[in-house]
Amino acid sequence: MxxxxxxxxCILIASLFLILFGILLFTEIVILKNLFTSLHRFVALLLFSxxxxxxxxxxxxxxxxxxxxDERDRLIIKRAILVSFVCVWIMLAAVCIIPRFIVGYTGSIAVWALSLINFVIFLVAMFIYSAAILVQYGWRDKDGEK
Amino acid sequence: MAKSEVKNKIRRLRFENGEMTQQQLADKVGVTRQTIIAIEAGKYSPSLTLAFKVARTFGVKVEDIFQYEDESS
Incomplete structure (x- = not known):
């Protein structure tokens, strides 16, 4: 490798972990109203360890x-950036359209929700970027001496 | 990545040159071992610079290592 x-x-695992951590944090603070305050601290400590x-x-x-x-790595990275960039635009377009159906034309959305959406888009983009790199190398690349 | 139409004899040349490993060749031409694996498998066509470096390592001409296979022929 x-x-x-x-x-x-590393990016794939970290972005996946942060997405899950974000879901946990959101559930803990917004849905459960800070019932398990020490849980997210424990998960954060685990991440840093x-x-x-x-x-x-x-x-x-x-x-x-x-x-x-080398040259092949640079080519693979270039393609992965292009793929994640396209995905970011698709997600941004979806974010502009979907709330209209959820809260309606005259509805409102919390400011923190917008920040959260932007952060999730960034994480998903990083996830797609790393997945695109790994797909191009081949998921099941034996990486062995021939 | 799709298989390229450029065939090569790197694998054979490695064995003819003292059973050189992919890692040794990669270190000599300044690429990663994965790139050598991909070139040998025909999954990646190297740049001209890299092709010349590989040819120089084995002491042969570029066309002695890489052959372009035209589908029409």
Whole structure:
């Protein structure tokens, strides 16, 4: 596994984790009205405890002469950025249209909800970006010596 | 990535040059091992620069390693 793949796996896991953490936080604060206040702190601590091994995993090289990235990596990253960029625009368009059907033409929406929506779009874009990288490398790439 | 129409003899040349590993070749030409794997499998067509570097590593001409297979022929 090269550095681009490792980075993509890290972003994929981190974005998925943050989405789940966000759902948990939203449920805890908005729906359950702060019933389990210590739960989100525990999950946040768990996230930070993974940072050190994650950093070591990212920096570990396949060989001493391994390059940071090469021409194929750059091509794959370029395509992944394009895919996530298109997805961001689709999601933004959906965000502009969907609330109209939920709250109506004259309805209102909380300011914090807009911030949350933007943050979720960012996370989903990161998820799509990393998934696009991994798909291009091949999910089941054996990565073995031939 | 779709398979390219450019065939190559890198795998054979590696074995003819002292059973060179993919990692050793990758280090010599300045790419990752995954790129060498992809080129050998025909999943990726290298740039001209990389093709020349690979040819220089094996001491052969570019056309001795890479062959373009035209579907019409």
């Amino acid at each position: 090269n550095r681009t793949q490792k980075g993509a796996w 993974f940072m050190v091994p994650l950093f070591i995993f990212l920096r570990k090289k396949q060989s001493t002469a391994e390059v940071e990235s």
